[in-house]
Amino acid sequence: MAESTPDLTGLAELDHDRAARRGYPEAVYCEGKTAAQVAAIAAAVREKGADPVTLFTRADDGHAKAVLAELPEARHDAEARLLAWPPEPPPPAGGKVVVVCAGTSDLPVAREALLTAAYLGRETDFVADVGVAGLHRVLGKLDRLRAARAVVVVAGMDGALPGVVAGLIAAPVVAVPTSVGYGAAFGGLAPLLTMLNACAPGVAVVNIDNGYGAGHMAAQIAAPC
Known part of the structure; x- marks a missing residue:
């Protein structure tokens, strides 16, 4: 794991306020990104904290390894090509x-x-x-x-x-x-x-x-x- 705060300058700008603004957090679309780019984003997500959940979608094996290197507790569903951190979904509400x-x-x-x-x-x-x-x-x-x-x-x-x-x-x-x-x-x-x-x-x-x-x-x- 990286020990310093990751630098996403010129790479990404995470929308940490989306959950407060819209009620649902931002997801990270991995397809088209390199494993190194996804790793940097995962490290920034770790620095942000585990609330709310972050989803990494369209993740191939390389993307998954990069995310798990930074967020080893993340859940990886290879069939769905999706990772979630933290690994447990929130308590269900609504319909x-x-x-x-x-x-x-x-x-x-x-x-x-x-x-x-x-x-x-x-x-x-x-x-x-x-x-x-x-x-x-x-x-x-x-x-x-x-x-x-x-x-x-x-x-x-x-x-x-x-x-x-x-x-x-x-x-x-x-x-x-x-x-x-x-x-x-x-x-x-x-x-x-x-x-x-x-x-x-x-x-x-x-x-x-x-x-x-x-x-x-x-x-x-x-x-x-």
Whole structure:
């Protein structure tokens, strides 16, 4: 661990007041940054202190090693490519966020959404592999879906699942298109357009593979009144 206060001049300016201003802390987006840059930011986070939680998103193995060198207690979820410090989420408050994914290939994005909502202080539940190719699967989970204040639905391929879920429950749906699918899915563009054109009301759509944005939006929707 570095012993002196890290110098981020010309590198980053951490928004330490964001939690006080917006109610939610800043996250560190690692993709596109070098491991050394992420290490310097992690050291600055350590100097700031552990309240509130800091999330490091889109972290590859090199980024994760850099963060853990400065914050060895941090939780690392390799599948979600996410690290959290401190490692324990805050006590849940507000309504429940349920995250649903269409298939196993959507799990990394779904877990990013799930962990984001949990670390922003919401009770969470996770429903996996309920794509519309077997409609009975999602119908069998209606009790869990209807217990949510907000539902995140993650799907690639044709992206039909969010519209189906929105037609079955009262809670708002945050739809996440993923880059999963054969060539005509165009790296997530096809499910994105399907979700934007959902005929069921109450569907909001985030960008392709944006599990963090979906989890954050759902946490805000489910915030204590």
